Amino acid sequence: MEPRREFVLIEMLEKIFAPSSGKVKLGIGDDAAVVDCKPGNKVFSTDTLVEDVHFNRAFHPPRLLGNKAIAVNVSDINAMGGEAEFALLAMAIPQTTGDDYLEKIGQGIAEGCRQYGLEIIGGDITRSPGPFFINIMIWGSVKKYATRSGAKPGDDIWVTGFLGDSHAGWLWLSGEADETELELIKNEVKENRLNEKIFFLAKANINPKVCSKAGPLVAPLVNSMIDVSDGLSNDLGHICTASNVGAEINLDLLPLSPALKWWAKNRGKDPRKIALAGGEDYQLLFSAPPERESEIRSVFDSLKVKCSKIGKIKEKTRGIKFFDKKGYQPVEVEGWDHFA
């Protein structure tokens, strides 16, 4: 973009992202930000949202898009058992994108930061000759960190919240919804002006919430943990590959929302398949020794967050299997290396 516009946008964002914690010595506006760090384990991650890959401007309200850019990154830090503290924002912006749209994205990012207790301390803005590109780099502190690689045969497998809502919401938004419905979504309507269940699913996709208190509390109790962003089956595959184990999931125990069940039933689909394969759930998937069950339940009870025990970690030679009351069911698992 023209330098002049870049500078105007940086100034606008500088106001939106005014520092709040007092931990930042030098924020936006210099070649780099300076933070006085306490010693200890720091945890770093980055996640990108690309237009027409991860979001569609036609129905993603910019404020919620900004919020989601923060949420998906917080989800990674949370899955390590960490607490997010700071972030950098890099955006590549199509020239046709107006300042008001960018301001709303900025406000959504700032809102996400307040919600999850972190601060934007710097970034980079440039022109894109193609899609809009929003990248967040996030970091924070962690005491006891959880990894993908610690799962042990005999562990219970747990997952938080509901699965598949986001994917169903995406399918609805990008296919079935009519223009009036998309306009309602874009105006961030209250659910009483749109089918309540549809709104629930769409919201799961465009405005995911991360329970960022759960990660640090549960991390000391688990053997392995990951956030569900590629779909439960794939993310379970990541844990199994990294931990060199197999797993068994009881499909009848998958946490399915009433909205997803209703949506799938109306379309003759199996909601469990959507729950397994659909991504962007931003829930925690973890394995823990059975003797941790009561501590785990009390963590999630205290947070009022749903947490379901859905299976068991097995020896690697047993593979990754999915069953229900009718027996074993074929499920494709991406990313799991059967031969490693």
Place this chain on the structure above:
Amino acid sequence: MEPRREFVLIEMLEKIFAPSSGKVKLGIGDDAAVVDCKPGNKVFSTDTLVEDVHFNRAFHPPRLLGNKAIAVNVSDINAMGGEAEFALLAMAIPQTTGDDYLEKIGQGIAEGCRQYGLEIIGGDITRSPGPFFINIMIWGSVKKYATRSGAKPGDDIWVTGFLGDSHAGWLWLSGEADETELELIKNEVKENRLNEKIFFLAKANINPKVCSKAGPLVAPLVNSMIDVSDGLSNDLGHICTASNVGAEINLDLLPLSPALKWWAKNRGKDPRKIALAGGEDYQLLFSAPPERESEIRSVFDSLKVKCSKIGKIKEKTRGIKFFDKKGYQPVEVEGWDHFA
């Protein structure tokens, strides 16, 4: 991109970016990386290279592109007086881009990391439906940090290296060069197969080198510092705005390479204008009290790096002025707020 390809690429990059320092507790392959941080000031920055904005695949060898992605980020940390230690890499990749191209970019990034003493500890890979995006987030440690905002009237203005070579190189690469010449550049030929001066200019653009030892050494001696990435006149404007001062630059003292002078003369252009307006020099621009001159000279002498005194910081009311032996010359300064 398809999850499967993402995982294959991550595995490839994991090998290329094998950790080396022993400071990383958990690197690529989990939801986030974990580093055991020593206490003190940490410095954070991010910079993005977008295809067809910052680079052109037709003549930018991927290995050098990867190296440049690191160099431009190191330049920001250097301009703060910091030492880069770690980085995250986020890439959005067009589906037509082959694995071999990505491998070469990865190798260039790894080479840049070795050159500047840092490590890639994580990142994000996704599909782009448009141009290639390479984003690096970088951080490190800093003792005495320099900012844009400390310049004081009476300071000398200094700049390292030569100015304008990169911009002239870009003009040549994107306009005048014929296909055979671009092919030679793409094959990273030695200068003896291409006009030596042209090769010098093209290299300044596609393979910039940052003197990363200079920043930490000179930072304690300066009142303000910035890296020259938007062009000298604009970056001087940033210092003047942030410091609330004016400046005077003697155009006859601008450091111009023999290659730039030759190139400009052949085209009837003023090389000083290219030096002022052209960006991507990745040199240090700083201001310091006159009594620091001998210390500054001895820093750059010891590093065998060219450093030129080109002007003076003035009161804000005097504005930003450029003169030569014929008197004051009009130069546009972007980003300087004349009315703030």
